[in-house]
Amino acid sequence: MTTTSEPRKWLLAAVLACGAMVAFFAYAYYSVVYGGDSASYRYKLSLSLDTPDGVKKGYNVVEVDYHSVQIPARGVMHRIQGQAAYVDLGPGRRPLIALLTRVRRADEVSTVGHPYVPRGWQDDLPPGNITSRLCEEDQKLSKSFFERIAIISRCKETISIATGDLPDLVTFADINDPTSIILVDPNNLSATLGPGIVWKSISFGFTQDQITKNIVDILPWANHFPKYIIVTGLISWDSTITTLHDGDFMQTR
Helix, strand or coil: CCCCHHHHHHHHHHHHHHHHHHHHHHHHHHHHHHCCCEEEEEEEEEEEEEECCEEEEEEEEEEEEEEEECCCCCEEEEEEEEECEEECCCCCCCCEEECCCCCCEHHHHHHHCCCCCCCCCCCCCCCHHHHCCCCHHHHHCCCCHHHHHHHHHHCCCEEECCHHHCCCEEEECCCCCHHHEEECCCCCCHHHHCCCCEEEEEEEEEECCCCCCCHHHHCHHHHHCCCCEECCCCCECCCCCCEECHHHCEECC
């Protein structure tokens, strides 16, 4: 005689079996696609500005993860976790925000002659001419890409960088309205941020500090930033790229 509990046992067993199969195939897929080497490092971009009210500072710590892939082709992929650097310039003043990215400008393409020659920050990554200068001698000893990233992850050097090595800088006419975004010229801060605002220092280094995650506390709309915001004055090498989106401000896994 079959009791009412027996069908339930069969159903539970079937659900568990299906779950185990899904987990197995997911693990197998991950092993094939992402199996292999991996390494990561964290960088810190620090901004310091002289203002009529004194020195104002801000920074971000971002993690860059690399992993080898097998499908659709063998190679190395990356992803980042972190947020833009925010500098509060004081009451009544617009803030300065250094994004995670930088859009390649049309005039830069005409200079180098090819749109795909990277200047830095185009793929969320800091410029190679910066990262290669830190722990330079140790990096030269590395025998593989992932070994070099491991060396970088242990590096604790910091260097000063030029305005030309920065990601895109922005501010807002109204900090509560993301559509009021304004590009900031790194060589003429006062034009958008107000008189008396000038650079004091810009530094970049590798670190083991915690990833910065407080931008949502400062900009509550960052979690629901409009997918694409048209930015006045953004003259890209690609006429279709005239916008910024949420990934320019914050990226999570």
